[in-house]
Amino acid sequence: MDHFLYKDGILHAEDVAIPEIAASVGTPFYVYSTATLTRHFDVFTEALSGMDHLICYAMKSNSNQAVIAHMAALGAGMDVVSGGEYLRAKAAGVPGDKIVFSGVGKTAEEMRMALDGGIRQFNVESEPEMERLSQVARSLGKVAPITIRVNPDVDAKTHEKISTGRKEDKFGIPIGRAREVYARAAALPGVKVVGIDVHIGSQLTNLEPFELAYGKVADLTRQLREDGHEITRLDLGGGLGIPYERSNSAPPLPLDYGDVIRRTVGDLGCEIEIEPGRLISGNAGLLVASTIYVKHGEGRDFLILDAAMNDLIRPAMYGAWHDIIPVREAEAGAEQQPYDIVGPVCESGDTFARQRNLPEIREDDLIAFRSAGAYGAVMSSEYNSRPLIPEVMVKGDQFAVIRARPSFDDMINRDTLPQWA
Numbered sequence: 001m002d003h004f005l006y007k008d009g010i011l012h013a014e015d016v017a018i019p020e021i022a023a024s025v026g027t028p029f030y031v032y033s034t035a036t037l038t039r040h041f042d043v044f045t046e047a048l049s050g051m052d053h054l055i056c057y058a059m060k061s062n063s064n065q066a067v068i069a070h071m072a073a074l075g076a077g078m079d080v081v082s083g084g085e086y087l088r089a090k091a092a093g094v095p096g097d098k099i100v101f102s103g104v105g106k107t108a109e110e111m112r113m114a115l116d117g118g119i120r121q122f123n124v125e126s127e128p129e130m131e132r133l134s135q136v137a138r139s140l141g142k143v144a145p146i147t148i149r150v151n152p153d154v155d156a157k158t159h160e161k162i163s164t165g166r167k168e169d170k171f172g173i174p175i176g177r178a179r180e181v182y183a184r185a186a187a188l189p190g191v192k193v194v195g196i197d198v199h200i201g202s203q204l205t206n207l208e209p210f211e212l213a214y215g216k217v218a219d220l221t222r223q224l225r226e227d228g229h230e231i232t233r234l235d236l237g238g239g240l241g242i243p244y245e246r247s248n249s250a251p252p253l254p255l256d257y258g259d260v261i262r263r264t265v266g267d268l269g270c271e272i273e274i275e276p277g278r279l280i281s282g283n284a285g286l287l288v289a290s291t292i293y294v295k296h297g298e299g300r301d302f303l304i305l306d307a308a309m310n311d312l313i314r315p316a317m318y319g320a321w322h323d324i325i326p327v328r329e330a331e332a333g334a335e336q337q338p339y340d341i342v343g344p345v346c347e348s349g350d351t352f353a354r355q356r357n358l359p360e361i362r363e364d365d366l367i368a369f370r371s372a373g374a375y376g377a378v379m380s381s382e383y384n385s386r387p388l389i390p391e392v393m394v395k396g397d398q399f400a401v402i403r404a405r406p407s408f409d410d411m412i413n414r415d416t417l418p419q420w421a
C-alpha cells in the first residue's frame with residue numbers, strides 16, 4: 001500500500017496534488033511519500049516483533065539525505081556498500097554503531113573511514129578482504145567486528161542481474177568452506193567474528209529461497225558454535241520483492257517473511273539484522289513526466305515523454321515493468337488504447353513500455369510511473385547531457401525539494417579543460 005491516490009480525479013502524493021508540484025519544480029521529477037516510508041518500516045518492525053532485531057535500510061535503493069534521515073529517525077540502521085554511502089549515512093546523523101558495511105570490493109581507505117567513524121560490523125565477502133581488514137584495523141590499533149557473508153548456493157529465482165546467492169555469483173564465500181574461513185578469522189588479530197551474513201538477491205517474489213538459505217545459515221550457526229565461535233548476530237540481507245505490476249502480482253508479505261525468519265533462525269538466540277531496500281523505498285516514490293508529443297506511427301502510437309532512460313533505467317536495464325498512470329484520472333468507462341511509451345534519448349533502448357493500455361493521452365499531459373522510489377534516482381545519469389532531475393519529498397500537505405534540478409551551467413562547468421587547450 002502507498003499514499004499515491006486520486007482525489008477529485010487528480011493524482012496526489014499524500015495530500016499534495018501532483019500538478020501543484022509539477023508547476024513548482026517542472027517535469028520530470030521524483031516524488032517520495034514519507035508516510036509510505038514509515039509504513040514500510042513499521043510493517044517490518046511488526047514482522048520481526050518478539051525477536052531482537054535491527055532493520056538496516058539498504059541505502060543503495062535510495063540514498064537521498066532526506067530519505068535516510070527520515071529512516072534513521074524511525075530507528076533504522078543502514079546497510080552501506082561504499083565509502084560514499086557510509087559518509088552519507090553519517091551526514092544524515094546515523095550513528096556508526098547502526099551502520100553495516102557490505103560489498104565485495106571494500107578498499108583499505110573505505111575500511112579506515114568506517115573504523116575511524118565507527119561501524120557496527122563489516123560484512124566480509126572474501127578471504128583477501130578479511131586479511132586486508134585485519135591489517136588496516138591493526139594499523140589503527142582497532143579490532144574490526146565482522147560477519148562473513150556466505151554464499152548458500154540458492155537460486156533466488158529472480159532477474160539474472162540481481163541474483164547473488166548462487167555459486168557462480170561473485171558474492172560471499174561458498175558455504176561449504178565457511179568453517180575453514182571462520183577458523184582463519186579467529187586467528188587474525190584485527191578482526192572479531194560477531195556473526196554470519198547472507199543476501200541471496202533482490203526482487204524475490206517467493207519465500208522458498210529465503211527459507212532454504214536461512215535454514216543453511218541456522219545449521220552453520222550451530223556448527224560454528226561447536227567449533228568455538230561466538231555467533232551472536234545473523235544478518236539475513238534484503239531482497240523481498242514488491243508488486244511492480246499491481247494487476248498481476250502478489251509478492252509475499254513481510255509478515256510471512258518474518259515467520260520464515262522465526263521458523264528458521266528464531267530459536268538461536270541471535271540478534272537478527274535485515275537489509276531491506278526496495279521494499280522500503282520502492283513504492284514510496286513516483287517518477288512524474290510530461291508528454292512532449294503524441295506521435296502516430298505506422299500501426300502504433302508513441303507517447304514521447306520528457307523523462308528518459310537516463311532518469312529511470314530499470315526498464316532498459318532489467319526489462320522491468322512499471323505501472324504507468326495518467327495524473328488526471330480517466331473518466332469511468334473511458335476507452336483505453338495501446339501506446340509505446342518512450343523518452344527522447346537517441347537509442348531504442350529508451351523505451352519504458354510497449355503497447356501499454358492507457359486512456360487517451362494528449363500533449364502536455366502528466367504521466368506517473370509507480371514504484372519508482374527504489375533504484376530510480378540513484379541509478380540516474382546525465383546521458384545525452386540531460387541534467388539530473390529533482391527529487392521532492394511530501395509529508396501530509398507539505399512538500400519540499402530535497403534535491404534541486406541542476407542548471408545547464410552546473411552540469412557543463414563540472415568539466416574542466418586541460419591547460420593546453
Ligand SMILES: *Cc1c(COP(=O)(O)O)cnc(C)c1O
Nearest residue numbers: 058102202238239275276277278
Ligand atoms: C542490494 C542489497 C540489499 C537490498 O536489496 P533489496 O532488494 O533492495 O531489498 C541488501 N543487502 C545487500 C548486501 C545488497 O547488496
